[in-house]
Amino acid sequence: EAGVAQSPRYKIIEKRQSVAFWCNPISGHATLYWYQQILGQGPKLLIQFQNNGVVDDSQLPKDRFSAERLKGVDSTLKIQPAKLEDSAVYLCASSRQGYEQYFGPGTRLTVT
C-alpha cells in the first residue's frame, strides 16, 4: 500500500510571494488533514477534510491560507501572501474516519 505523498519536499520563497503544496492520501482514506509544525513544537491542525467537505478549519488563517480537496482525493494548500512566520514544515495526513492517521514526509517551507 502506497503511503501519503507530498510535494515539493522543500521550498524557499520570499515574503509576500505565494506557494502551493500538494498531497495525495492513501487510497480509500476519506479523511485528509493539513498540519503546520513549527520547529520544536507539535503538529498544529490547519484544516481537516472528510471526502471533499471541510469539517474543521478553525485554526486556518483564512486571510492568507486556502485549501481544497477536489473529487475527495488529492488536496492542495496555498499560502498567499507568505509571511516570515509561515516558515515551518507542512504535513499532510490521511485516515479512515476515526482510525489511525498516516503522515506524509512533509514540505519544509522557508520564507526569507
Add this chain to the structure above:
Amino acid sequence: GIQVEQSPPDLILQEGANSTLRCNFSDSVNNLQWFHQNPWGQLINLFYIPSGTKQNGRLSATTVATERYSLLYISSSQTTDSGVYFCAVILSTSGTYKYIFGTGTRLKVLA
C-alpha cells in the same frame, strides 16, 4: 478542551538503557496513537491503542483509558530511537473525529 500532556519533556539515555514515556489526557477519548518523529521530520506510526497493551519488538505501549493515561516503553534503546515521541488522542465530536497531539517527549540516545 481536552489537555494532552507528555512527560518527561526531554530524556537522554545511554544506548542499551530502558525508558518509559507517559501521556496523560484530561477527558475520555475514543482512541490513542503513538508516533515517533525521526530527526528528518517523518512521523512514524508506532501504536494505535485505545486500551490494553501492545508490543512491537523492543517497543510496547499500555493505555489505561479509565485512568486517562498511556505509557510507551522502550527497551534496550538504540541511537536510531532518537527523536520526538508524540501521543495523539482521538475524539469523536458531532460525527467527526479530532486528533489532539500531546506536547511531545524529546529523546536522545547516546552511543
